[in-house]
Amino acid sequence: MTRGLPTPGGRVAFAPALMPSARPAPLVHKFGGAALADADAVRHAASIVAMLRTDDALPTAVVVSAMHGVTDALLDASHRATHGDATGARHALDALRRRHDEAARRVAGDGGGDESLSAVIDATFGELAGLLDGLAALGDLPPSVADAVLARGERLSARLAVAALAAIGVPAQYVDECDVIQTDGRPGNAFPDLPRTAAAARRVLAPLLARGTVAVIPGFVGAVPARTAAHAAPSDAPRRVAPVVTLGRGGSDLTATTLARVLGARDVFLWKDVRGLLTADPRVVPDARVIPALHAREASELAYHGAKVLHPRALVPLLARSAQRDAHREAGVPAPRARVTVRPFADPTAPGTTIVLAEERRAPGATSSPPRHPVKAVSALGGQALVTVRGTGMAGVPGIAARAFGALERAGISVALISQASSEQSICIGVPQSATAAVEPALREAFAAEIARGEIEGIDVEPDVATVAVVGSGMAGVPGIAARFFGALADAQVNVVAIAQGSSELNISAVVAGKDAAAAQRAAHAAFRLDRVGGGAARAPQHADVVLLGFGKVGRELARQITQRQSASRADGTQSPVSLVGVVDSRGWVFDAAGLAPRRLASLSKAKAEGRALAELPGGAEGAPDAALAHIAAHALSRPILVDVTAGDTSALLDAAVHHGMDLVLANKKPLAEGRVTVDAATASAAGLVATAAARGRRVLHEATVGAGLPVIDTVRKLQESGDRILHIQGCPSGTLGFLFAELGRGRAFSDALRDAMARGYTEPDPREDLSGQDVARKAVILARLVGWKGTLDDVAVESLVPPALAALPLQEFLAQLESLDAPWAARVAAAAARGAVLRYRADVSPKEARVGIVEVDRASPFASLSGTDNQFVFTTRRYKERPLVITGPGAGPEVTAAGVLNDVLALAGAR
Numbered sequence: 001m002t003r004g005l006p007t008p009g010g011r012v013a014f015a016p017a018l019m020p021s022a023r024p025a026p027l028v029h030k031f032g033g034a035a036l037a038d039a040d041a042v043r044h045a046a047s048i049v050a051m052l053r054t055d056d057a058l059p060t061a062v063v064v065s066a067m068h069g070v071t072d073a074l075l076d077a078s079h080r081a082t083h084g085d086a087t088g089a090r091h092a093l094d095a096l097r098r099r100h101d102e103a104a105r106r107v108a109g110d111g112g113g114d115e116s117l118s119a120v121i122d123a124t125f126g127e128l129a130g131l132l133d134g135l136a137a138l139g140d141l142p143p144s145v146a147d148a149v150l151a152r153g154e155r156l157s158a159r160l161a162v163a164a165l166a167a168i169g170v171p172a173q174y175v176d177e178c179d180v181i182q183t184d185g186r187p188g189n190a191f192p193d194l195p196r197t198a199a200a201a202r203r204v205l206a207p208l209l210a211r212g213t214v215a216v217i218p219g220f221v222g223a224v225p226a227r228t229a230a231h232a233a234p235s236d237a238p239r240r241v242a243p244v245v246t247l248g249r250g251g252s253d254l255t256a257t258t259l260a261r262v263l264g265a266r267d268v269f270l271w272k273d274v275r276g277l278l279t280a281d282p283r284v285v286p287d288a289r290v291i292p293a294l295h296a297r298e299a300s301e302l303a304y305h306g307a308k309v310l311h312p313r314a315l316v317p318l319l320a321r322s323a324q325r326d327a328h329r330e331a332g333v334p335a336p337r338a339r340v341t342v343r344p345f346a347d348p349t350a351p352g353t354t355i356v357l358a359e360e361r362r363a364p365g366a367t368s369s370p371p372r373h374p375v376k377a378v379s380a381l382g383g384q385a386l387v388t389v390r391g392t393g394m395a396g397v398p399g400i401a402a403r404a405f406g407a408l409e410r411a412g413i414s415v416a417l418i419s420q421a422s423s424e425q426s427i428c429i430g431v432p433q434s435a436t437a438a439v440e441p442a443l444r445e446a447f448a449a450e451i452a453r454g455e456i457e458g459i460d461v462e463p464d465v466a467t468v469a470v471v472g473s474g475m476a477g478v479p480g481i482a483a484r485f486f487g488a489l490a491d492a493q494v495n496v497v498a499i500a501q502g503s504s505e506l507n508i509s510a511v512v513a514g515k516d517a518a519a520a521q522r523a524a525h526a527a528f529r530l531d532r533v534g535g536g537a538a539r540a541p542q543h544a545d546v547v548l549l550g551f552g553k554v555g556r557e558l559a560r561q562i563t564q565r566q567s568a569s570r571a572d573g574t575q576s577p578v579s580l581v582g583v584v585d586s587r588g589w590v591f592d593a594a595g596l597a598p599r600r601l602a603s604l605s606k607a608k609a610e611g612r613a614l615a616e617l618p619g620g621a622e623g624a625p626d627a628a629l630a631h632i633a634a635h636a637l638s639r640p641i642l643v644d645v646t647a648g649d650t651s652a653l654l655d656a657a658v659h660h661g662m663d664l665v666l667a668n669k670k671p672l673a674e675g676r677v678t679v680d681a682a683t684a685s686a687a688g689l690v691a692t693a694a695a696r697g698r699r700v701l702h703e704a705t706v707g708a709g710l711p712v713i714d715t716v717r718k719l720q721e722s723g724d725r726i727l728h729i730q731g732c733p734s735g736t737l738g739f740l741f742a743e744l745g746r747g748r749a750f751s752d753a754l755r756d757a758m759a760r761g762y763t764e765p766d767p768r769e770d771l772s773g774q775d776v777a778r779k780a781v782i783l784a785r786l787v788g789w790k791g792t793l794d795d796v797a798v799e800s801l802v803p804p805a806l807a808a809l810p811l812q813e814f815l816a817q818l819e820s821l822d823a824p825w826a827a828r829v830a831a832a833a834a835r836g837a838v839l840r841y842r843a844d845v846s847p848k849e850a851r852v853g854i855v856e857v858d859r860a861s862p863f864a865s866l867s868g869t870d871n872q873f874v875f876t877t878r879r880y881k882e883r884p885l886v887i888t889g890p891g892a893g894p895e896v897t898a899a900g901v902l903n904d905v906l907a908l909a910g911a912r
Contacts, residue, residue, distance in 0.1 A: 030256035039106035066153025108163035143187035154218035219252025276353030374474035393455020407446035488527030588615025673778035704900035735869030799853030
């Protein structure tokens with residue numbers, strides 16, 4: 001049997017019926033503030049409730065949060081009133097009132113149950129105005145009054161939900177939360193009292209559910225213990241100020257699971273603005289995935305460690321404790337049996353994440369293989385400080401830890417993490433960053449005597465740290481989990497300050513500097529391959545974010561081509577696959593996570609062409625490229641790609657980029673050509689970089705390093721993938737030298753041809769960098785390594801066009817002596833012509849050798865026909881042996897090089 005589920009656009013999809021039995025257990029829904037942002041969202045929530053009730057009128061309770069942003073707005077108004085800003089407080093209330101009035105009109109017109117919804121809103125804001133006036137006179141915001149103010153947001157939201165349900169024909173009734181949710185009475189952080197709440201639910205909710213009425217209950221709020229059964233009568237009339245407490249931010253989840261427990265519900269749906277519980281925070285780890293199912297204890301760990309999808313205490317009512325079972329049974333509290341599912345409000349048909357309560361049971365003596373994904377997720381708790389109590393006099397002294405925790409308890413400081421050395425000479429305690437001012441005085445007072453005697457040597461507070469945890473019940477008994485975790489952090493250059501792990505092995509926590517928290521999460525996520533956990537992507541990025549290292553001629557041309565591509569996509573009504581978010585030069589950078597707009601890129605390019613550094617430009621930041629990369633990597637980019645169009649040794653930067661989760665595109669030859677290669681890997685060089693990237697699921701493309709825009713490397717790979725074997729590659733891969741030798745063959749003087757190449761921008765600023773042959777040698781090394789050669793750049797015999805006597809001269813002196821080279825070159829060209837040949841500068845590579853130098857080629861050779869800056873490559877393979885494969889085309893200039901780079905970028909952008 002299936003039931004239709006509405007989607008935000010009104011389309012009806014289908015999902016299995018939840019409760020096919022004749023007497024189904026109740027169903028509990030909870031809608032968060034993001035799912036109740038406006039009237040359309042409230043109506044959509046009501047339609048979800050209506051469809052999931054089924055034709056049998058499934059008993060249903062609905063818990064709602066305040067509309068999105070209302071709690072923060074009420075708190076802001078309260079603070080304004082407390083600080084004497086009565087006008088600001090009134091304006092804030094007026095804005096909220098208008099918002100609720102508008103929602104009420106759109107949801108249900110003038111009606112809202114037994115009395116006018118607008119009258120309820122009027123009465124509620126009248127109460128709020130009175131409360132704020134009292135706060136202004138008091139000049140303080142007591143927790144109990146703050147709770148009374150904040151409770152109004154959920155109550156108004158519940159009234160709107162009742163009206164929306166009534167408007168589509170679903171019988172619904174508002175139920176005051178204080179008539180059902182009984183608590184321990186702690187302002188701001190109360191916890192439900194299950195026996196008292198179960199009794200109230202039997203009295204108040206059971207009759208409503210029995211007659212098919214949907215009970216709509218404000219979340220986040222409960223009654224103080226003084227509230228008695230005499231007051232527990234459901235009413236739609238707004239109450240005057242009554243003693244209430246809140247359950248903490250996000251406490252509506254706790255309200256829903258509490259109701260599920262006391263009602264004996266089998267399903268609790270927590271409707272969120274995300275697709276479920278995720279393997280990581282998608283704002284930090286772009287390839288985070290939805291976790292299809294996990295145990296309640298895993299979910300609790302994730303919630304505690306910063307996964308804000310779920311309230312940290314939300315699952316406590318559903319986790320039965322043996323010590324409480326008998327007492328709860330006697331008090332009429334049903335045994336926990338509810339299944340919690342976190343589902344996306346925007347797509348009700350999506351499966352979301354199911355949180356199961358039952359422990360896995362194995363037959364006696366049964367063994368099992370290690371789980372495929374022992375780690376389910378990585379999470380981080382930021383805004384922390386690490387307090388260390390240290391001293392040699394602590395060893396063997398009982399009660400030190402208890403006294404430390406007692407002192408923090410008296411100061412009202414919550415402890416998030418504990419770690420103690422086996423030598424008992426130090427205790428590390430994680431506390432909220434906001435408590436740093438109070439924590440040290442509290443501990444110094446508690447240990448005054450020990451400090452005076454020197455038994456405790458110091459109390460150190462390290463601010464701005466984060467606790468990064470990997471979580472998974474499958475870690476228990478699986479060796480190597482900790483090694484992988486800490487190895488990943490080490491590879492990402494993240495220093496671990498403290499470590500904690502419980503004997504249950506449900507989580508391993510590491511304290512790191514706050515600035516390293518994002519890198520640590522990405523490293524751990526990659527190390528455990530959490531991007532392959534079974535659910536769908538947490539978000540589906542539609543583009544790749546590009547960071548450009550180097551903003552010279554090629555970099556600026558690439559920026560222009562990306563902008564041109566974006567304009568074409570907009571004209572077609574499609575989204576561009578790439579977005580340029582950052583440009584970096586040797587002195588600084590410009591970055592915008594949302595993408596650098598075309599006009600801004602044009603302005604940056606113009607200024608850079610005029611000789612200005614990026615750091616000097618509007619929005620520019622000063623710093624070395626490694627600082628730029630660290631800054632940019634701290635942001636959650638969409639499928640980030642670092643493009644290197646520099647000419648220096650950037651190996652360390654590229655390695656760091658890979659560890660930050662970036663793919664690489666290179667036009668820079670040095671990182672790939674310089675360094676020693678062994679049979680297994682390279683040492684801090686090309687193969688090492690490629691191997692590191694592959695191990696982390698990242699790709700390195702570098703087509704433009706050899707033939708600019710020509711598909712040279714792509715041809716090598718495709719030949720190899722097809723099973724062909726490359727025997728030999730001959731190539732003229734230098735557009736500069738190709739132009740020079742073509743001009744010499746036409747009878748032009750060497751000095752004249754070289755100066756023309758310089759004027760056209762074909763050479764480096766110092767043309768000896770081209771004439772030395774080192775650029776061609778690097779290209780030869782890259783090609784040779786692709787076909788199996790194991791040598792290095794030092795092993796390549798290179799013939800230079802620069803006489804040794806001129807190599808070390810200052811540039812101007814070298815240029816002044818160019819005419820002295822004309823006669824020798826004219827004679828060499830004439831001698832080759834007499835033999836029916838022309839001169840070319842060629843690289844010859846094979847699996848056994850790599851050499852570079854001047855060769856004479858027959859006029860019938862394909863190389864003899866080269867002109868201008870064209871490159872040419874001839875592939876002799878097992879299949880193309882008698883008639884080699886030839887690739888010819890432009891091989892120099894910013895435009896063709898940038899085009900080659902862009903092709904690689906687009907390949908990566910569409911690769912995942």
